[in-house]
Amino acid sequence: MSTFIQTVIVGLRLGSVYALIALGYTMVYGIIRLINFAHGDFIMVGGYTIIFTVPLVLALGLPAWAAVLAAIAVCALVGMGTEIIAYRPVRKKGTNMSALITAIAMSLFLENLAQAIPAIGPNPKVANQIFAAGGFKIGSVTFEYTTVITIVISAVIMIVLYMFTQKTRLGRAMRCVSEDKSAATLMGINVNHTIILTFAIGSALAAVAALMYMAQYPRIYTTLGSDLGIKAFVSAVLGGIGIIPGAVLGGFVVGLFESFTTSYISSSLADAVVFLILIVVLLLKPAGIMGKNVGEKV
Amino acid sequence: MKKLFCLLLALCMVLSLAACGGSGSSGSSAPAAADGEEAPAASGDTLKIGVISPNTGNLAAYGTGIHTGAELAVEEINAAGGILGQQVELVELDDRADPTECLNAFNNLVSQGIGLIIGSATSGATSAITGPANEEEVVIIAPTATADSITTEDDYIFRVCYADSAQGAIAAAYAKTAGYDKVGIVYCTGDVYSSGLKDSFSAACAEQGIEVVATESSAALTTTEYTNQFTAMVNAGVDFVYAPYYYDVIGPYVIPQARAAGYDGVIMGADGYDTTPDYVREADAPVFNNIYWTNHYFAGDTSEKVTSFVKAYKDKFGSEPSAFGATGYDSVYVYKAAIEAAGSTEPSAVRDALADTSTVYECVSGTFSFDVSGTPVKGAPVITFKDNGDGTIGMELVDVVEATDLA
Numbered sequence: 001m002s003t004f005i006q007t008v009i010v011g012l013r014l015g016s017v018y019a020l021i022a023l024g025y026t027m028v029y030g031i032i033r034l035i036n037f038a039h040g041d042f043i044m045v046g047g048y049t050i051i052f053t054v055p056l057v058l059a060l061g062l063p064a065w066a067a068v069l070a071a072i073a074v075c076a077l078v079g080m081g082t083e084i085i086a087y088r089p090v091r092k093k094g095t096n097m098s099a100l101i102t103a104i105a106m107s108l109f110l111e112n113l114a115q116a117i118p119a120i121g122p123n124p125k126v127a128n129q130i131f132a133a134g135g136f137k138i139g140s141v142t143f144e145y146t147t148v149i150t151i152v153i154s155a156v157i158m159i160v161l162y163m164f165t166q167k168t169r170l171g172r173a174m175r176c177v178s179e180d181k182s183a184a185t186l187m188g189i190n191v192n193h194t195i196i197l198t199f200a201i202g203s204a205l206a207a208v209a210a211l212m213y214m215a216q217y218p219r220i221y222t223t224l225g226s227d228l229g230i231k232a233f234v235s236a237v238l239g240g241i242g243i244i245p246g247a248v249l250g251g252f253v254v255g256l257f258e259s260f261t262t263s264y265i266s267s268s269l270a271d272a273v274v275f276l277i278l279i280v281v282l283l284l285k286p287a288g289i290m291g292k293n294v295g296e297k298v
Numbered sequence: 299m300k301k302l303f304c305l306l307l308a309l310c311m312v313l314s315l316a317a318c319g320g321s322g323s324s325g326s327s328a329p330a331a332a333d334g335e336e337a338p339a340a341s342g343d344t345l346k347i348g349v350i351s352p353n354t355g356n357l358a359a360y361g362t363g364i365h366t367g368a369e370l371a372v373e374e375i376n377a378a379g380g381i382l383g384q385q386v387e388l389v390e391l392d393d394r395a396d397p398t399e400c401l402n403a404f405n406n407l408v409s410q411g412i413g414l415i416i417g418s419a420t421s422g423a424t425s426a427i428t429g430p431a432n433e434e435e436v437v438i439i440a441p442t443a444t445a446d447s448i449t450t451e452d453d454y455i456f457r458v459c460y461a462d463s464a465q466g467a468i469a470a471a472y473a474k475t476a477g478y479d480k481v482g483i484v485y486c487t488g489d490v491y492s493s494g495l496k497d498s499f500s501a502a503c504a505e506q507g508i509e510v511v512a513t514e515s516s517a518a519l520t521t522t523e524y525t526n527q528f529t530a531m532v533n534a535g536v537d538f539v540y541a542p543y544y545y546d547v548i549g550p551y552v553i554p555q556a557r558a559a560g561y562d563g564v565i566m567g568a569d570g571y572d573t574t575p576d577y578v579r580e581a582d583a584p585v586f587n588n589i590y591w592t593n594h595y596f597a598g599d600t601s602e603k604v605t606s607f608v609k610a611y612k613d614k615f616g617s618e619p620s621a622f623g624a625t626g627y628d629s630v631y632v633y634k635a636a637i638e639a640a641g642s643t644e645p646s647a648v649r650d651a652l653a654d655t656s657t658v659y660e661c662v663s664g665t666f667s668f669d670v671s672g673t674p675v676k677g678a679p680v681i682t683f684k685d686n687g688d689g690t691i692g693m694e695l696v697d698v699v700e701a702t703d704l705a
Contacts, residue, residue: 003529003530003533006525006526006529006559007526007529010523010525010526013523014523115354121354121358122353122354122355122358122394123358123359124356124546124577126576126577126578126579127579128579128580129579129580129581142558144558217522217550217551218579219522219546219550219551219577221356223356227520259523259526262523262526262527263526263529263530266515267514267515267516267517267526267527268487268488268515268516268517270516271517272517
């Protein structure tokens with residue numbers, strides 16, 4: 001029994017990180033139908049920002065996690081910069097495919113740029129302690145505070161984002177742009193501003209994801225984004241890409257499957273099973289678990 | 299359009315600045331020489347030795363060790379008059395621990411006419427160049443590529459470290475002397491080094507009469523979760539787990555998670571544990587006990603050879619040399635001995651000198667001679683980590699397993 005609970009906790013821990021990252025993918029995809037492959041690298045940017053600002057934050061007498069504020073600012077700037085410099089011009093000139101390739105190029109560019117900066121360099125770095133260590137015990141199983149905090153934060157962010165897109169004017173503008181850009185323009189919505197705002201929010205989420213990731217897995221390196229990105233992307237697709245609660249659900253499904261495979265089937269099959277589940281779900285429900293199959297309007 | 303062009307131009311300039319800063323930090327022009335255009339002007343009196351190591355990427359600490367160690371040896375040799383009267387010059391290339399990059403670096407060196415190469419750190423990368431080296435008749439001395447297959451198939455490949463079969467056997471011998479007869483293994487199926495050590499350790503356990511009661515694995519070196527694997531070890535009731543991983547996984551993930559999962563027994567590893575203390579969160583330091591690992595050398599060794607090397611390295615680079623520094627240093631000196639024995643710098647003559655199994659090399663990483671395949675016959679120090687109590691981790695020598703103990 002304690003093995004079972006332990007497995008669930010590990011699954012939730014992995015899943016909460018995937019869910020947070022998947023939210024960023026889904027957010028951008030939902031608005032401009034672009035899979036932002038550089039999103040994983042925004043996490044890397046956020047991670048390094050946190051590492052460099054934690055000593056500063058501690059010197060000011062604030063708790064270590066306050067460094068996330070700096071990371072949010074940096075990530076949002078990098079996200080908006082990416083959109084303005086790379087994605088927007090390409091979207092104007094080319095097709096969706098060229099935008100996708102640009103996203104991959106942006107991802108590789110950020111990774112290599114980070115390696116070339118002397119303060120970052122190629123060596124991995126170990127993160128500082130971000131939340132108080134320890135946890136509480138139920139039976140013989142320890143729930144670590146960090147894991148609980150991550151789960152709560154991803155749930156809160158999911159709800160806030162959902163409310164934001166459903167209830168606020170800006171959120172409505174986002175949904176309009178996502179449905180029909182030219183109609184949105186005719187209705188007086190500034191499409192470019194809306195897209196930039198989307199990138200700012202998506203990238204700020206990457207900073208939060210970086211904080212939570214480093215709290216549990218305290219190592220950061222320049223290619224971290226591509227490693228993490230794949231699983232998070234799978235989570236987003238599994239839950240139904242473009243759907244905010246779907247990303248969180250997908251993240252937890254992937255995390256739990258990974259953990260249960262490790263414990264009960266074979267530890268080396270964990271990744272194989274995750275991708276198998278993806279294929280099965282996509283075969284049965286091509287739009288993802290929470291996706292709706294919408295027929296093409298003629 | 300014009301605006302875009304300006305932006306691009308600015309970006310390029312920023313990049314080139316950043317690139318300059320990058321290479322300046324590594325002492326010599328090690329990573330920058332990777333494009334081959336910066337190969338130093340040839341001069342008749344210098345002997346060029348190629349060095350291929352992972353200077354960037356996740357295992358950069360290994361590459362840094364190897365090329366700094368080699369640089370120190372070359373500096374000493376040049377100050378003492380060089381080899382056969384020739385000054386030695388290193389041509390250093392980066393392989394990022396990637397087999398393709400390693401082969402590219404190798405081809406680059408061969409096209410420069412270099413026939414003596416030191417490299418590379420990992421078995422995965424090195425295995426990409428052993429075949430081509432044999433074809434091109436280029437000698438390779440691998441500082442730390444420990445997979446068994448590295449030297450067995452080709453004539454031109456040597457190394458200054460022991461093979462994994464020896465390293466696994468040393469760990470099993472240690473388990474036996476420490477009184478464990480039931481052990482577990484956690485390893486990475488996606489990595490040659492880790493799975494090779496797992497194979498040799500389990501084979502040695504079978505010989506020693508130790509029972510392997512639980513084997514768990516991770517799929518890739520990028521895996522971050524090891525809790526379930528160690529929960530399985532707790533459930534299997536073992537007090538000794540062999541976990542051959544690299545430092546960047548051991549420090550931040552494996553050890554803290556194993557302890558959090560309630561596993562308090564011995565965790566034993568191999569030379570990949572070197573430099574782990576630099577990759578541990580301060581708060582995690584107290585759980586770093588009961589961990590043992592085999593290495594190529596121990597920096598706290600009191601023999602004259604080791605103390606003078608450690609002192610010279612500290613004077614030059616300001617830090618304690620890792621085992622990779624020691625093997626990089628040794629690789630250069632083994633070349634020196636072989637070239638002097640051959641009386642020539644021709645690769646085939648140097649190869650013949652190295653192939654003489656009766657020559658004894660006195661090195662920092664032990665005194666040894668090569669076996670028929672080109673692998674040293676030597677033992678290994680067993681080292682343990684200990685929590686210093688101030689958020690840092692120290693190391694202590696536990697035991698030295700001699701080559702004769704294994705026979």
